[in-house]
Amino acid sequence: MAKTAGKKTPEAQGAQPDFETALTRLEEIVERLDDGNLPLAEALALFKEGTALAKRCRTLLSAAEVVVKEALSDVDEHDMEAEFDGDETGSAEDDGEF
Numbered sequence: 145m146a147k148t149a150g151k152k153t154p155e156a157q158g159a160q161p162d163f164e165t166a167l168t169r170l171e172e173i174v175e176r177l178d179d180g181n182l183p184l185a186e187a188l189a190l191f192k193e194g195t196a197l198a199k200r201c202r203t204l205l206s207a208a209e210v211v212v213k214e215a216l217s218d219v220d221e222h223d224m225e226a227e228f229d230g231d232e233t234g235s236a237e238d239d240g241e242f
Contacts, residue, residue, distance in 0.1 A: 170197040
């Protein structure tokens with residue numbers, strides 16, 4: 145029979161945590177490791193979990209950065225179009241935007 149790790153979280157069952165969940169768990173792990181009163185095997189298991197969570201957070205932050213850059217690029221392109229259109233049609237109010 146396989147040994148259980150206590151409560152089964154979605155992360156333990158293979159689902160990936162969202163950023164906030166991963167960060168909160170990572171903070172808990174850091175606090176426990178900083179305490180220093182853990183058996184070696186538990187400390188190593190927490191370290192391994194923590195490195196996986198840190199990687200997940202980096203991945204999610206990188207994806208968010210791409211989304212922000214794309215959004216800013218869209219805004220810049222729209223501003224450039226509005227600037228050129230603004231010379232011929234007047235102000236941005238004419239476009240129904242503010």
